[in-house]
Amino acid sequence: MSKAKRLWGIPAVFLLLAAQALAQSTPDELAQKRAEQAQPRVAVAFDPPKFDKYVGYYQLGPKAIFTLSRDGGSQLYLLGREGGAPRRLTTSNAIDTEPAFSPDGRSIYFVSDRGGGPQIYRIPVNGGNVERVTFGGSYNISPAISPDGRTLAYISRQGSAFRLYTLDLAGNGQPQALTDTSDDESPSFAPNGKLIIYASRAAGRDVLMTTTLDGKIKARLVSTSADVREPVWGPYGR
């Protein structure tokens, strides 16, 4: 459902949302809307400068989900497309960050250190019980959910290495390492669910990689001495 975006955190007081709920559209209408809506607008202005130190990683779905540090630590907040006041979703004394909508929009996966180290948890979008999702390893971050909702991709620390892993959410499968590299970051599923794009390092250079879900076929898309980070698959894989 939602082709969600993750954007990098900024030490800023504005969260810019190119909002406008889009009704069902033909490709022509879409192109027109794109042109019309090329200008970002401020959906909500947070309280400067004391409370909202940073607006973290966020993702758009039926609502916007993002991290704010206004109440101490880092907590998740929800905002409808209409703007208004962000609603606090998590209330822990721990770090809660890196929220990601499930494809059905009903729950939010996020990273929390409420259990000691960072692990991936899930909470219903309307609040409620928080469930822990990852158990293997002491450091699991950056959740991404496959379009069919069945597979969780994430980064797990193994010794000194940070590797791309998947976990079957439907069954009781074991975590699967998809790589043997040591600096994997930021997984994102292709719209067809068959590939994962992620950032990594190879021979001292930043690379963008894709891999099949079984980890058997990998491709290097970009290799550069400049920074490459936070890849996100575009709609329809374009």
Next chain:
Amino acid sequence: MKKMMHVGLTALLMPLTAAFVLVGCSSVPLDDKSNVPVETRNTTGIGTGAGANTGGAGQSGVTPVDLTKGGANNSLGKVVYFDFDSYVLKDEYRPLVDSFAKTLTADRKKKVVVEGHTDERGGREYNLALGQKRAETVTKALALLGAADSQIEAVSFGKERPAAQGSDETAWAKNRRAELVYR
């Protein structure tokens, strides 16, 4: 059909993505990653939880000081160092925090910004949150010691502004820090 509803939204966010990256991450390549062969990582960093990496090298700026002198911030340094993935304030930094608290309680016009940082390992977003926690650990201690909320502010830079270059424990220990800056 549901798919269609969201394509436009996503597409129009693409230019925004670029804008955010520019604002949030800075378009300047971070030199911590440009020239450093990452595979040279020192194995002393492996598998350690909080408490194992005390990072001696990072504490060189801290020397024992006679607190009775007062206003001894300079000799105490202005940086608090942390263990990997930890935001626990170590006892050895209490004198430093005490010293800042004394200055703040003596002069209510003074303000301190506490900047939290992390080492390069792990996710950027999680490290941003971790840096925030480190900064707040210090501001909370300052508040307990009498500083007013209006005098203290916690901000996080995550892993984006390392104090030391390199991908070994020596550099990491220097980068896991909270810096106290008078404003």
